[in-house]
Amino acid sequence: MHSDVVASRSADQKDSREFRNGGAQLDAVSLAIIEQLQEDGRRPYAAIGKAVGLSEAAVRQRVQKLLDQGVMQIVAVTDPLTVGFRRQAMVGINVEGDVESVADVLTAMSECEYVVMTAGSFDLMVEIVCEDDDHLLDVINKRIRALPGVRSTESFVYLKLKKQTYMWGTR
Numbered sequence: 001m002h003s004d005v006v007a008s009r010s011a012d013q014k015d016s017r018e019f020r021n022g023g024a025q026l027d028a029v030s031l032a033i034i035e036q037l038q039e040d041g042r043r044p045y046a047a048i049g050k051a052v053g054l055s056e057a058a059v060r061q062r063v064q065k066l067l068d069q070g071v072m073q074i075v076a077v078t079d080p081l082t083v084g085f086r087r088q089a090m091v092g093i094n095v096e097g098d099v100e101s102v103a104d105v106l107t108a109m110s111e112c113e114y115v116v117m118t119a120g121s122f123d124l125m126v127e128i129v130c131e132d133d134d135h136l137l138d139v140i141n142k143r144i145r146a147l148p149g150v151r152s153t154e155s156f157v158y159l160k161l162k163k164q165t166y167m168w169g170t171r
Contacts, residue, residue, distance in 0.1 A: 026071065029054065031170040033062055034072055038167055041074050077166065080129050087130045088158040091140060092122035094151045099123045102149050111139050122154070 026034075032052040036043055045059040052059070066072050080088060095102050099117055106112045106126055114127035126144075130136040136157075145153060 030062055030066060033059060034066065034170050037063070037072070037074060077164070084131060085129045086132050087136045088161070089128050089136055090156040090158070091126045091128055091144065092154040092156070093124040093126060093144065095123040095149050096151045097149045102147055105147055106144070109139070109143065
């Protein structure tokens, strides 16, 4: 994300960021609201307002604008094991031809939670969340490897999840 953000700073302004793709421009107050919600997605707007110096109504409007612009989402993050998904893997994929078209198909698969086009040993890295080993095998063998353009895959099965956080702030 850092490559997609242009940061401009001044003595009076902590941080303002404009996305190169013509997306949202985030001022210091919007960034502070995002940080508040990353700490606690259920924090009341009144408490956020007090922390950032706005009224509850103003915070509500800003949050709605950030949601509408796709800058952020407010969701419940679960532990996959506790909700019946006992197998996770990161899959490296090498593609022949158009990487983006393969990525588009993968993003439509419900098991693919994270799809990234990369530079390096793999063209794509895909995080897959499945119910069990049979489900994972089916997704990789019958669905991903069967896609036109997929040359090879390498699977990295998760043995234990040690850290999963979305608290990177708004650096």
